Amino acid sequence: MANHNKLGKRTDQRVQLVYSQASQLLWYGKIETTVARAKAVRKVAEKMITLAIKSYKDTVVVTKMKKNQKDELIPVEYTNDGVKKLAARKRLLANLADIKEIKAEKESNQSFKERTKDIKFPLIEKMFGEYAPKYEKRAEELGQGGGYTRIIRLSNRRGDDAQKCILELV
Numbered sequence: 412m413a414n415h416n417k418l419g420k421r422t423d424q425r426v427q428l429v430y431s432q433a434s435q436l437l438w439y440g441k442i443e444t445t446v447a448r449a450k451a452v453r454k455v456a457e458k459m460i461t462l463a464i465k466s467y468k469d470t471v472v473v474t475k476m477k478k479n480q481k482d483e484l485i486p487v488e489y490t491n492d493g494v495k496k497l498a499a500r501k502r503l504l505a506n507l508a509d510i511k512e513i514k515a516e517k518e519s520n521q522s523f524k525e526r527t528k529d530i531k532f533p534l535i536e537k538m539f540g541e542y543a544p545k546y547e548k549r550a551e552e553l554g555q556g557g558g559y560t561r562i563i564r565l566s567n568r569r570g571d572d573a574q575k576c577i578l579e580l581v
Contacts, residue, residue, distance in 0.1 A: 430455060433456045442577070442579075446564065455506075456560055459507065464543045464556075471490065471574055475489060475553040511533065562576050
């Protein structure tokens with residue numbers, strides 16, 4: 412009897428595949444894959460989103476003294492991650508692939524640099540800035556957490572007859 416949760420791969424390859432596809436799902440919003448892979452990816456992606464939701468509000472405002480052009484010390488306020496958010500950020504960085512921001516069509520180099528100058532890890536920023544608030548609001552409305560993804564089954568693949576599907580964020 413074949414074990415279906417192994418996806419026909421060695422452990423290190425399987426883990427890499429699942430986290431890589433989870434990163435693609437979180438960046439693009441949907442991916443096309445087999446049903447078995449989709450179920451494994453869904454598990455990881457939902458945990459990552461939940462982690463972001465639980466910690467995205469944890470920020471600390473810090474005031475630092477900085478020198479201006481006239482060598483005068485002036486106070487400057489920074490917003491840093493709190494303890495929970497920092498731990499969550501490190502865990503997301505450790506698990507998710509670092510996907511680079513892509514320049515939009517007809518966007519000048521200057522405006523692209525301006526838009527992305529403060530963003531070191533676009534996928535992580537997207538998790539905290541876009542998905543966490545959206546899914547927290549959804550959880551409050553429905554009175555439940557989880558259920559951030561859906562699997563839409565497609566026809567079987569030619570060649571090996573594997574059941575294909577689209578895995579997408581709700």
